Ligand SMILES: Nc1ncnc2c1ncn2[C@@H]1O[C@H](COP(=O)(O)OP(=O)(O)OP(=O)(O)O)[C@@H](O)[C@H]1O
């Protein structure tokens with residue numbers, strides 16, 4: 319993506335009014351989003367020869383026919399780039415994408431794009447697309463090569479329930495599970511057991527055709543069997559797992575007969591019996607982009623803007639409010655250090671505490687002790703918010719606002735400035751038009767009270783609209799990519 323798309327002309331005037339640290343934060347985020355644009359990732363990693371598709375350095379024979387399928391929030395640009403790389407070699411392409419993705423106009427293409435899954439929820443349209451993908455996969459032979467493009471949001475864009483489960487029944491159960499705070503791994507373990515194509519189903523249908531799948535990861539640690547519910551990877555979950563998850567969230571007793579029967583059958587058949595003992599020798603999966611790339615691009619951008627920077631963790635998950643407290647404590651310890659308090663024990667103790675809560679970059683402690691001027695720490699991952707209020711917001715806005723309140727409580731030395739940005743790389747935070755927000759950093763007690771009231775009602779968007787003319791909301795629109803969230807923490811002397 320070009321810089322103009324992230325900070326469009328419309329947003330540029332707002333951008334110029336921002337303080338220099340704010341514009342640094344925005345540019346650092348912009349660089350991280352640019353680094354994981356699907357089209358440029360493919361451009362760098364994919365090439366073709368007369369007879370082969372080359373992924374990095376690995377060659378895959380085209381065979382007689384080459385087809386493309388795809389599903390996910392970020393596969394539109396992947397598919398268009400693939401079409402331009404393959405040219406006439408591409409026989410047929412069927413790709414499911416979110417509704418409204420072509421708002422700015424549909425390019426001329428031979429790809430059959432199917433728009434569905436409004437608000438990231440499976441619907442008849444995405445099921446129609448899944449059916450076409452299934453039919454295409456079933457016709458393939460050993461003479462074919464199938465290229466599969468996968469990104470986050472793929473689960474909702476490839477729904478095909480195991481009969482007699484209906485789409486509505488499956489969708490209702492997943493919605494309830496999500497509302498109860500189930501993790502993405504738990505949701506997808508349940509989805510895999512109720513779906514024909516997930517949990518390796520698509521790979522099995524495509525056999526004996528050779529399959530190359532190119533995946534943009536939106537799950538921490540890039541687990542192939544969970545991204546978009548792993549349609550190209552054997553389901554290694556225990557046969558009991560989906561049932562146990564439903565029991566854990568007290569949903570099993572209420573499930574409809576069709577779901578209960580399908581889950582019972584899974585248990586009796588000891589789960590899937592994947593072909594070739596789950597080896598799937600006909601499939602090669604490649605992660606073409608992830609949040610590590612985005613985090614490291616952010617850190618490089620920070621360095622080029624004069625900060626001392628490091629990536630602290632790319633595995634940030636858990637309750638957004640707890641994460642805000644951890645970040646604020648870390649900022650406070652670093653702030654003290656900048657003012658000359660060389661109390662290594664406090665920093666060491668706090669880092670130990672932080673490391674025990676989150677999976678951190680190796681060498682964090684040694685690295686952080688070397689930072690002592692204009693510090694910019696990068697974090698990546700996907701916190702969760704259990705929504706109990708009636709307000710409007712998203713996990714990034716919730717985190718940024720909570721961080722500001724915690725910083726207020728901690729009394730940062732006057733000559734140190736702490737700034738923080740939390741944004742989703744897909745450009746959309748919850749059901750709002752913002753990617754996230756930059757924390758306000760000089761609230762008085764009245765503003766803090768208002769902030770706390772908003773936070774308690776999951777109404778962070780309202781706070782940010784009121785604060786400083788809404789300047790702290792980061793509005794960039796859909797970015798065309800999705801590798802979870804990026805958090806940027808700056809601690810510097812004024
Ligand atoms: N009012 C709110 N305040 C805070 N968080 C909210 C609010 N409403 C929804 N959320 C959070 O937003 C999340 C959904 O947001 P979003 O659509 O950005 O994430 P997603 O569907 O997981 O997408 P992706 O993983 O592809 O980025 C929910 O997990 C929920 O916790």
Ligand SMILES: O=C(O)[C@H](O)CO
Nearest residue numbers: 470471472473545546
């Ligand atoms: O589609 C999904 O399952 C999630 O976005 C995780 O990849």
